[in-house]
Amino acid sequence: GNSVTQMEGPVTLSEEAFLTINCTYTATGYPSLFWYVQYPGEGLQLLLKATKADDKGSNKGFEATYRKETTSFHLEKGSVQVSDSAVYFCALGGSTLGRLYFGRGTQLTVWP
C-alpha cells in the first residue's frame, strides 16, 4: 500500500542554519511526491512537488529530490529564516487515485 514516514519534530534552528526534514515513502505504481506547509493560523499550501524519479522540486529556497532508489523525498533549505517557522507535511499521490497520503508533519521553529 501507500504510506509516508516523516521525521518527527519538533525541529528548532537558529536563523541561517541548514534544514533537512526526512521523508520516506512506500508506494505502488508511480506516485507524485509533495511537500505542503502550514503557517500559523493558515491552511495547507503546496510548497513544492516532483512527479517522477530524479525530479527536483524547488520553491522559496526549499528543495527536494524524488529518489526512487532510496524511496525518499527529503526537504532541504540552505539558510532558514524566522518566517519559515511552520508545520511541514510530506505527501504522496497515488498513481491512479487523486487522494493524498500525508506524513504526520514536522513542526519547524526558527529563532532569530
Added chain:
Amino acid sequence: GAGVSQSPRYKVTKRGQDVALRCDPISGHVSLYWYRQALGQGPEFLTDFNYEAQQDKSGLPNDRFSAERPEGSISTLTIQRTEQRDSAMYRCASTPGTGQETQYFGPGTRLLVL
C-alpha cells in the same frame, strides 16, 4: 481568484447532535477531496468526488459520516450523532482535473464535540 472556502470555520456541538460542514471549491474545479486531521497528525483521506459522483468513500470511518456534492460544486460533509472522537480539523481540497494534480486546500473547519 477566490480559493477554496469552508464553513463554518469553527463548530462546537454537543455529543449526539448532527453537524454539516460545507466546502466551496475553486470555481470550475472537477475534483473535491475531504480529509480529517487529528491534533499532531497529518490529514487523512475521507472521501472524494469527480463532479457530482462520489469516487472513493473508503476513508469514511463509519456510517455516521456521509458526503454529497449534488451539483458538482459545493460539497457537504455530514456527521450524524456526533461523538467526542469526531473532534478534529476537517479539510477540503479541490483540483482542476483528476489524478495527481496539486490539491488546493481550504482553511478547514475545526470541530469540537463536547
